Amino acid sequence: MSETAPVTPLRERAGQALQDTFLQEALRIATTKFIGLRREAFDDFPEGEALRDRARAIKEATLQHLDQHVERLVDNVERRGGHVHYATTADEARRLVLDIARRTGARVAVKSKSMATEEIHLNDALEAAGVTPVETDLGEYIIQLAHERPSHIIAPAIHKTKGQVAELFARELGRPTEPDPEVLTRIARAELREKFLVADLGISGANFGVADTGTIVLVTNEGNGRMVTSLPRVHVAVMGVEKVIPSMTDLAVFLAILAKSATGQKLSVYTSLVNGPRRGGELEGPEEFHLVLLDNGRIGQLAGPLREALSCLRCGACLNVCPVYRQIGGHAYGYTYPGPIGILLTAMLNGPGSVTELAHASSLCGACADACPVRIDIPRMLIELRRDVAERGLPPWSERLVFGAFGGLLRRPALYRLAARIGRVLQRPFVRGGTVRRLPLAFGDWTRTRDLPPIAARTFQERWTQLAREEHR
């Protein structure tokens, strides 16, 4: 169990997010923009739907022979002069990276954006060992300066205003400036360029590992991934074991849909294929290349209820369309991975006990499954997690009572119709502006964080019966 559970309950974290007016505005603008860009990209790309099916099949096929693909990846990385390490836990992964840092005498480590290193909380460990980790993705750099955590998988600092970033740069870098994104970006470029040139260690994640060739693939827009894998003397890539894909032919399929799903670009600016250490005749490239293969709960799900989540490409599309994420943002989830897929990944990494609250932070509307480039059925797994929580007797008695009663009504149509008629009268004192905002007694738990549509003046059943009657006339 690798991550510390948040101290405050989800309800409180969500409440804070809902009261943060800037966050609300930023989330609305960012997610709406990403949704639009993604839709345009796929509208322009008729073969996209078939490629999504293809990509889904490749992921599942790879998992069915994962041992062979991992072996081939390892053999080919080693054939090219790279070293491969195996981490069963987050703690082991941290120790492996620290050992490499210590052995090579690294003082400064430049990092390209990597959820895998976020997930194992590598930066704290590096700092404690006397190595200065420098996040080089602009968004990650900003939140590192602010001592925060990413709030979106691909846009880690969307919760910050340019004014806040300007204040941060003035305070942390001693460079007071106007709150202009162009100017702020130039400052970051200058600061980070220096770090790239002095760093002894480059740390990256991996979007894909190609088994056939032993190639690690990184996708970035800024170019920091290229710097991290080319300039320092040593490069370490930390890769979740499920990121292996069989071939370059498969890679082309994923590249065709990944950026479109994430940012609506046809391709991200840089797709970097890294084939191990510097080769003879090259001016740049690391002298040492290390690949850390990370399990951290993944392998256990090969035959587990969350297997499908092992296909995730970390594009962030499901976050943007999720009505819950759009309201509360990434931090309220309380763990490294936010959003609908984040709940599943949190359960994978930290056990189902970590998501007893989070499993309910979804309306099960299915927008995430529609947006997912590899069509992961996220709602199905959320429901399974909820069932798991319920079966372990964890929900409060009031919830069990209300849902027990509701379930009883659903099985008895006559009783259901009667209850609807009674409810229509009883709800009157609680309807405000077309919604039920607060219910008394055992029902209060449900409405504390949700609005309930009132029972209609004429229920669907009543209208249906009447329609049927008119038809016959």
Add this chain to the structure above:
Amino acid sequence: MTTRAEFLARIRTQMGRTPGLFGAEPSVRPARPRERFEVLRRELAERWREDLARFQHELERVNGVFHRVSAVAAVPDAVARIAAERSARRVVAWHPDALGLDVASPLAAAGLEASAAPATEVDAAERGRRRALAADADLGVTGVDLAIAETGTLVVVSGAGRPRSASLLPPCHVAIFDRDALVTSLLQAGLALEAWHDGVPPEDRGAAINFITGPSRTADIELTLTRGVHGPREVHAVFVEQGLAPRRG
């Protein structure tokens, strides 16, 4: 520490507990990718004009700049013009064998500080000196191994005489290509990758392949699009109508 055997054993144990979610196969890999890619190249030679038009359109969509010159002899002037417009003085370039022409010498003759990368292994001190040159350069000139029309992408393979830094460290990247580099789609680029990784690679090929689709960009501050955050602010693609000298390898 977990060993390879333990790690794989864990995977196998779990795999043995499930048949998987549904029947699925990975992509069918071409049996002889080099031959297949050569066949494709011959087919594409028929339609280079369409591919070039699409490439230009897509490159411009991602804020790249397209140039077209008739012959190799006109390339140094085109590069000098780009440099002059930006008051650029320091230029680093790929080695003439890798580029298909010598661009550094004429630029140096025209008064710019231009240098070409060495074509063979040099010692660590020289590598350091070369890196400092690239880091200070205003302009980097490279060749192109593939130009993908569908996405406006330049693919560059690193290697001897083909430094990665020339397309990364200077604020302006100028890439020189001809019709031989053009492919229509990303999936065709997948076939090129298969071909390049089939068998023993040419001596001068290095460890990095980069797909470059426009200038470096970020939208991390309030989603405001900003160019040149780490890589080049500008990407220029210069198309040589009559073709470059055939490259080694």
